[in-house]
Amino acid sequence: MSDMVEKYRREVCELHGELIRWGLVAWTAGNVSARVPGTDLMVIKPSGVSYEDLTPESMVVCDLDGVPVDEGASPSSDTGSHAYVYRRRPDVGGVVHTHSPYATAWAATGEPIPCVITAMADEFGGEIPVGPFALIGDESIGEGIVETLEGSRSPAVLMRQHGVFSIGKDAKAAVKAAVMCEDVARTVHIAKQMGAVEPISGADVDSLFDRYQNVYGQKKGPAGAASRERAGAAEGKDD
Amino acid sequence: MSDMVEKYRREVCELHGELIRWGLVAWTAGNVSARVPGTDLMVIKPSGVSYEDLTPESMVVCDLDGVPVDEGASPSSDTGSHAYVYRRRPDVGGVVHTHSPYATAWAATGEPIPCVITAMADEFGGEIPVGPFALIGDESIGEGIVETLEGSRSPAVLMRQHGVFSIGKDAKAAVKAAVMCEDVARTVHIAKQMGAVEPISGADVDSLFDRYQNVYGQKKGPAGAASRERAGAAEGKDD
Amino acid sequence: MSDMVEKYRREVCELHGELIRWGLVAWTAGNVSARVPGTDLMVIKPSGVSYEDLTPESMVVCDLDGVPVDEGASPSSDTGSHAYVYRRRPDVGGVVHTHSPYATAWAATGEPIPCVITAMADEFGGEIPVGPFALIGDESIGEGIVETLEGSRSPAVLMRQHGVFSIGKDAKAAVKAAVMCEDVARTVHIAKQMGAVEPISGADVDSLFDRYQNVYGQKKGPAGAASRERAGAAEGKDD
Amino acid sequence: MSDMVEKYRREVCELHGELIRWGLVAWTAGNVSARVPGTDLMVIKPSGVSYEDLTPESMVVCDLDGVPVDEGASPSSDTGSHAYVYRRRPDVGGVVHTHSPYATAWAATGEPIPCVITAMADEFGGEIPVGPFALIGDESIGEGIVETLEGSRSPAVLMRQHGVFSIGKDAKAAVKAAVMCEDVARTVHIAKQMGAVEPISGADVDSLFDRYQNVYGQKKGPAGAASRERAGAAEGKDD
Numbered sequence: 001m002s003d004m005v006e007k008y009r010r011e012v013c014e015l016h017g018e019l020i021r022w023g024l025v026a027w028t029a030g031n032v033s034a035r036v037p038g039t040d041l042m043v044i045k046p047s048g049v050s051y052e053d054l055t056p057e058s059m060v061v062c063d064l065d066g067v068p069v070d071e072g073a074s075p076s077s078d079t080g081s082h083a084y085v086y087r088r089r090p091d092v093g094g095v096v097h098t099h100s101p102y103a104t105a106w107a108a109t110g111e112p113i114p115c116v117i118t119a120m121a122d123e124f125g126g127e128i129p130v131g132p133f134a135l136i137g138d139e140s141i142g143e144g145i146v147e148t149l150e151g152s153r154s155p156a157v158l159m160r161q162h163g164v165f166s167i168g169k170d171a172k173a174a175v176k177a178a179v180m181c182e183d184v185a186r187t188v189h190i191a192k193q194m195g196a197v198e199p200i201s202g203a204d205v206d207s208l209f210d211r212y213q214n215v216y217g218q219k220k221g222p223a224g225a226a227s228r229e230r231a232g233a234a235e236g237k238d239d
Numbered sequence: 240m241s242d243m244v245e246k247y248r249r250e251v252c253e254l255h256g257e258l259i260r261w262g263l264v265a266w267t268a269g270n271v272s273a274r275v276p277g278t279d280l281m282v283i284k285p286s287g288v289s290y291e292d293l294t295p296e297s298m299v300v301c302d303l304d305g306v307p308v309d310e311g312a313s314p315s316s317d318t319g320s321h322a323y324v325y326r327r328r329p330d331v332g333g334v335v336h337t338h339s340p341y342a343t344a345w346a347a348t349g350e351p352i353p354c355v356i357t358a359m360a361d362e363f364g365g366e367i368p369v370g371p372f373a374l375i376g377d378e379s380i381g382e383g384i385v386e387t388l389e390g391s392r393s394p395a396v397l398m399r400q401h402g403v404f405s406i407g408k409d410a411k412a413a414v415k416a417a418v419m420c421e422d423v424a425r426t427v428h429i430a431k432q433m434g435a436v437e438p439i440s441g442a443d444v445d446s447l448f449d450r451y452q453n454v455y456g457q458k459k460g461p462a463g464a465a466s467r468e469r470a471g472a473a474e475g476k477d478d
Numbered sequence: 479m480s481d482m483v484e485k486y487r488r489e490v491c492e493l494h495g496e497l498i499r500w501g502l503v504a505w506t507a508g509n510v511s512a513r514v515p516g517t518d519l520m521v522i523k524p525s526g527v528s529y530e531d532l533t534p535e536s537m538v539v540c541d542l543d544g545v546p547v548d549e550g551a552s553p554s555s556d557t558g559s560h561a562y563v564y565r566r567r568p569d570v571g572g573v574v575h576t577h578s579p580y581a582t583a584w585a586a587t588g589e590p591i592p593c594v595i596t597a598m599a600d601e602f603g604g605e606i607p608v609g610p611f612a613l614i615g616d617e618s619i620g621e622g623i624v625e626t627l628e629g630s631r632s633p634a635v636l637m638r639q640h641g642v643f644s645i646g647k648d649a650k651a652a653v654k655a656a657v658m659c660e661d662v663a664r665t666v667h668i669a670k671q672m673g674a675v676e677p678i679s680g681a682d683v684d685s686l687f688d689r690y691q692n693v694y695g696q697k698k699g700p701a702g703a704a705s706r707e708r709a710g711a712a713e714g715k716d717d
Numbered sequence: 718m719s720d721m722v723e724k725y726r727r728e729v730c731e732l733h734g735e736l737i738r739w740g741l742v743a744w745t746a747g748n749v750s751a752r753v754p755g756t757d758l759m760v761i762k763p764s765g766v767s768y769e770d771l772t773p774e775s776m777v778v779c780d781l782d783g784v785p786v787d788e789g790a791s792p793s794s795d796t797g798s799h800a801y802v803y804r805r806r807p808d809v810g811g812v813v814h815t816h817s818p819y820a821t822a823w824a825a826t827g828e829p830i831p832c833v834i835t836a837m838a839d840e841f842g843g844e845i846p847v848g849p850f851a852l853i854g855d856e857s858i859g860e861g862i863v864e865t866l867e868g869s870r871s872p873a874v875l876m877r878q879h880g881v882f883s884i885g886k887d888a889k890a891a892v893k894a895a896v897m898c899e900d901v902a903r904t905v906h907i908a909k910q911m912g913a914v915e916p917i918s919g920a921d922v923d924s925l926f927d928r929y930q931n932v933y934g935q936k937k938g939p940a941g942a943a944s945r946e947r948a949g950a951a952e953g954k955d956d
Contacts, residue, residue: 022505026261026421027261027415027418027419029358029419048455048456074456074457077454077455099358099426104356104426104430105427105432105433106430106433107356109430109433109435111434116639117585117586117639117641118614118641119507119577119582119640135446135447136357136447136450137446161356161357161437161439162356162357163356163358179505182504183504183507183577187579187583187586188583189432189433190580190667191582192433193432193583193671194584194587194589195587195589196587197587211614211615215555216525216526217525217526217552218524218525218526265896265899266739266897266900268836285935286933286935288935313934316929316932338834338836340907343834343836343904344907344911345908346834347834347905348908348912348913348914349915350911350912374921374924375835375928376928400835400915400917401834401835401836402834402835402836428907428910500743500744594825595816595821595824595825595878595880596853596880597821597879597880657744658744661744661746661816664818665816665818665825666822666825668818668819668822669821669823671910672828673826678850682852685852686852686853689794689853689854693794694794695764695765696763696764696766
């Protein structure tokens with residue numbers, strides 16, 4: 001059990017490096033969490049600590065109400081929203097929050113990112129939806145995430161005038177969804193600056209999404225494929 | 240005393256690395272200073288020296304009129320503006336100046352950055368204001384900074400057709416404000432390219448700013464919180 | 479023979495680092511392949527493996543129908559398209575696929591990149607053409623690539639609402655074409671945002687292309703020059 | 718004498734790293750040269766060699782007609798244009814050529830970059846001018862550079878539909894001018910996307926340029942200041 005928690009402390013710590021690497025965060029404005037499988041625990045970034053100062057030990061272990069199980073560092077101020085998602089979506093093993101610039105620009109306009117390129121069909125299965133404007137401090141951000149994603153195959157949601165929340169079967173898949181969300185947010189923004197863009201037809205989106213979620217990548221057992229489909233984000237499946 | 244100055248030489252030297260890391264500067268066009276607490280001294284970058292050649296020893300110690308206290312290297316040509324801010328704002332412990340591209344583009348248009356995303360409400364407590372056009376060489380830049388920030392909760396000001404000056408309770412907080420200023424300048428610019436953006440309501444901005452300045456981050460004593468609020472920039476508080 | 483395959487495993491593995499270095503890929507969304515000269519084999523990235531986990535041994539050797547010759551890792555899901563190109567274009571020794579952001583934005587609009595700067599005339603000999611929208615899974619992407627490039631001197635094609643495929647006499651030349659394609663896609667996009675851009679005249683394009691393909695670079699034998707011209711991409715010829 | 722040449726081989730080799738560092742070049746599309754003071758020699762990049770493969774030994778020494786003085790590697794295909802500048806401008810000690818994206822976008826539109834921010838007044842003393850469209854292969858590029866810069870204080874020129882040439886008292890100053898040119902090209906482009914931008918008045922530009930060229934930086938002898946002014950680019954003077 002304790003080994004399990006240590007494993008997720010290390011993984012969550014390391015994955016914050018991907019937020020920097022792919023340009024998703026300024027200063028300390030982004031966080032990753034993971035559910036510890038088979039428990040009612042989650043591991044998340046401590047609040048207000050620089051990425052280069054993060055260590056596995058500094059990660060904060062919380063219950064699924066977002067309450068730290070130990071004395072020590074305060075967890076991310078977004079912990080309540082992550083915890084809400086884990087409570088309502090048992091298939092979700094990882095959550096990521098960023099203010100990545102292009103995706104947050106879409107969030108500022110309140111417009112979903114239309115599915116106009118095949119990479120979006122592959123990863124998001126359609127447009128990336130916009131959730132409600134919600135203040136931090138109660139369950140309204142968590143509710144907005146869960147309700148918006150309920151009607152979508154997308155593993156990412158643009159919370160209006162705020163930023164991105166993404167989910168995955170594990171933390172790495174949620175990070176991947178956050179990376180791809182920023183990538184397509186940028187590409188589609190640039191395309192829109194040049195003129196009209198045309199959504200890919202629903203049938204073609206379905207075909208691309210199905211293939212990407214079920215055929216792409218290295219061979220895995222069927223159980224993995226099933227949970228992957230539910231959580232919406234395919235791990236390591238995109239070359 | 241001498242140890243204190245050494246500490247700030249090291250800190251100011253290192254913080255220049257953050258200007259490079261976050262893409263705020265080209266060549267040598269940006270500088271950081273710190274007040275040495277409890278003294279009438281400040282530490283600032285030498286003029287015209289490349290960031291990779293900076294050492295703690297090469298930092299220039301000046302009085303609060305901007306005059307170097309030792310023979311040796313000339314201080315940044317912006318020293319007079321930094322010094323003016325320290326004289327008028329005893330709560331300020333750090334000042335940063337950059338020509339970061341998106342923020343300077345806003346400065347070129349003379350338009351304040353509207354507060355349309357929650358990250359701006361958190362860090363800036365509203366829009367990022369525009370100060371007057373002022374030539375280097377007398378107190379007019381310093382006056383413009385102080386007067387513009389007087390009527391604002393923002394720790395950053397866009398000096399018209401020039402660039403960004405940011406302040407903080409210490410140099411790290413001022414660097415953070417400069418980083419976040421460029422980040423939101425970029426995001427809001429991109430959003431504006433896509434269409435109309437709507438400011439967050441005053442009540443919601445107040446709520447977000449209050450929470451971020453007072454609840455967010457690792458626990459600290461109440462005195463720290465108070466000075467933080469005055470200087471406008473919360474150190475290490477943004478995941 | 480086996481030494482030859484090892485050489486290409488190493489080269490293809492290393493060239494994926496260039497995709498990261500030049501900002502052409504997010505997560506794992508891009509792949510490089512090389513024909514093994516004098517054989518009916520190609521070497522390509524394994525599907526869904528992160529760039530930092532790639533090793534020469536993990537590269538997948540396939541026949542020119544895209545079927546792996548060994549048990550082991552699955553090849554990139556784009557293998558069929560690469561293989562199609564190698565079958566139809568015996569002069570092509572390398573193929574690259576990316577969703578690089580600016581080029582993919584042009585692909586999303588369905589507009590070719592007009593030849594308005596000399597760097598495009600040098601490398602592409604004219605506009606960068608747009609190929610058809612095609613779903614993955616049969617030969618339609620490969621056909622679209624080959625047919626579109628048949629009527630063009632460009633070593634890169636923008637596959638509509640998808641991304642870039644580039645070719646070269648070897649894998650390095652194809653990577654270079656992908657890098658230059660993104661570079662000019664960005665520059666011409668920025669120019670278009672500022673106002674009208676004017677294509678370079680056909681005679682000037684011919685003159686620039688001819689010089690760049692035949693005079694530029696370090697001296698090489700005439701046979702090399704000939705195959706270079708056919709494959710469309712000059713290796714290492716652009717300072 | 719031979720030591721002198723070695724010094725410039727090392728310097729020119731190292732300065733190519735700055736082109737990468739500041740994002741001015743894709744693949745190998747940019748080059749730096751230096752005059753060897755007191756001789757009729759220049760040192761320049763070899764043609765078509767990747768930046769990471771450059772060594773001081775691989776740099777090519779040419780006379781001021783651009784003809785290599787030794788057997789060995791071919792010099793950059795832009796050598797003739799560099800050489801022309803050295804012949805006509807004895808005050809110039811370094812020349813740089815890039816296709817940096819924002820500056821090249823301005824070059825594609827044929828519009829000079831207006832002097833709307835103080836950083837431009839400091840470094841360029843006014844707008845960055847546009848030179849003629851000219852094909853490589855004769856003296857027309859060199860002539861275009863020299864004639865355009867003759868009527869300007871700017872150390873950089875946007876050659877129409879081509880890219881940037883910059884000059885300086887030495888190669889480092891020319892590199893600095895190329896870096897600052899791209900920086901202001903980007904900032905002013907972004908500003909223009911947001912609305913009208915207003916040029917700084919001629920008197921204010923003069924005041925800023927004079928101060929920056931003559932007061933800024935670490936103390937130097939008056940002779941250095943004079944040659945600096947003529948070559949247009951102040952070395953290491955911009956924090």
